[in-house]
Amino acid sequence: MTKKVYKIPYLGYHTRAYVLGNLNSGIPLIILHGGPGGCIERYEPLEKLAEFGIPLIFYDQLGCGYSKVPKNHKIIWNFPVFLDEFTNLVRYFKLKKYNVLGHSWGGMLALEYVCNFDHKGLEKLILFSTLPSTKIWNEEHIKIFDEFSPSEKAALLAEKDGQKYDKKEYKKAVKKFIKNHVGKKSTELYPFKRKKFPKTNKEIYEKMWGKSEFFGTGTLKDWNVESKLKNIDVPTLILSGALDESSPRMNELMNKEIKNSKWVLLKKSHHIGYVEETNLVIETIKNFI
Numbered sequence: 403m404t405k406k407v408y409k410i411p412y413l414g415y416h417t418r419a420y421v422l423g424n425l426n427s428g429i430p431l432i433i434l435h436g437g438p439g440g441c442i443e444r445y446e447p448l449e450k451l452a453e454f455g456i457p458l459i460f461y462d463q464l465g466c467g468y469s470k471v472p473k474n475h476k477i478i479w480n481f482p483v484f485l486d487e488f489t490n491l492v493r494y495f496k497l498k499k500y501n502v503l504g505h506s507w508g509g510m511l512a513l514e515y516v517c518n519f520d521h522k523g524l525e526k527l528i529l530f531s532t533l534p535s536t537k538i539w540n541e542e543h544i545k546i547f548d549e550f551s552p553s554e555k556a557a558l559l560a561e562k563d564g565q566k567y568d569k570k571e572y573k574k575a576v577k578k579f580i581k582n583h584v585g586k587k588s589t590e591l592y593p594f595k596r597k598k599f600p601k602t603n604k605e606i607y608e609k610m611w612g613k614s615e616f617f618g619t620g621t622l623k624d625w626n627v628e629s630k631l632k633n634i635d636v637p638t639l640i641l642s643g644a645l646d647e648s649s650p651r652m653n654e655l656m657n658k659e660i661k662n663s664k665w666v667l668l669k670k671s672h673h674i675g676y677v678e679e680t681n682l683v684i685e686t687i688k689n690f691i
Contacts, residue, residue, distance in 0.1 A: 403452050410494045412487055418468040419461035422452040429525055430457040431501045434508030439606035441467030443599045447680045454688050461491060467600040479606045484511055501691060503528035517630040527638045531648040531673050534656050535626035536618035542649040543616050550575050562617040576614045583647040585672035615647055631659035638663040639690040643671030
């Protein structure tokens with residue numbers, strides 16, 4: 403299926419997006435990528451949804467992937483900008499109805515949108531390996547400290563508290579955490595047509611989230627929509643991996659609080675279930691939509 407690429411004007415720059423399928427032939431699914439600072443190109447396996455007649459909109463958030471912005475723009479890396487960019491995209495494509503899939507940070511963005519803003523036109527929501535608060539994320543990761551040596555634990559906690567830490571031990575702990583809960587980064591796991599991707603924008607990632615996946619210590623450290631989940635008024639599909647850094651407790655909480663929701667646990671997956679169990683993910687999303 404042919405990709406149609408768009409450059410959508412935003413804040414004097416451009417949001418780079420691509421579309422698969424006919425936006426007028428059904429309700430499109432907008433994909434919100436992880437990060438903050440990641441890229442949409444890694445979500446190529448989800449393109450299979452277009453084979454079932456689901457129009458898809460993929461886009462790189464501002465400063466990410468091919469939505470280029472010069473360095474040292476820390477002032478614009480915040481929720482209001484990324485939310486406004488999303489609504490700008492909806493307006494640009496003149497979407498009266500749409501579905502949203504948010505993965506990881508993209509799920510936080512989707513939750514912030516649906517919990518705190520007018521989301522007229524949003525038909526269905528998919529929360530994929532995400533979290534309802536940074537607080538619960540940090541609490542859950544302290545629970546898995548048995549996976550680390552005493553020196554690795556000390557380094558992780560020191561970094562979290564803004565103290566000096568042993569960089570060598572910290573690096574070892576983060577590498578172990580990624581292997582155990584995020585999934586392989588090597589291209590051998592990715593069945594993509596392409597093998598290289600735009601690098602994560604560390605300026606965005608470190609400002610908003612922190613130094614690593616383990617603890618949220620950046621500007622998002624106090625982010626929390628747990629008390630607002632009960633107000634979500636659209637059908638919601640929750641996906642997560644059994645080995646995911648988005649732990650079962652996080653997803654169980656969202657499933658319990660969001661009235662019209664269904665949670666599917668991907669038993670063989672880490673944080674990148676769309677790669678590790680692609681066929682099951684595609685089938686589940688197709689049936690939900």
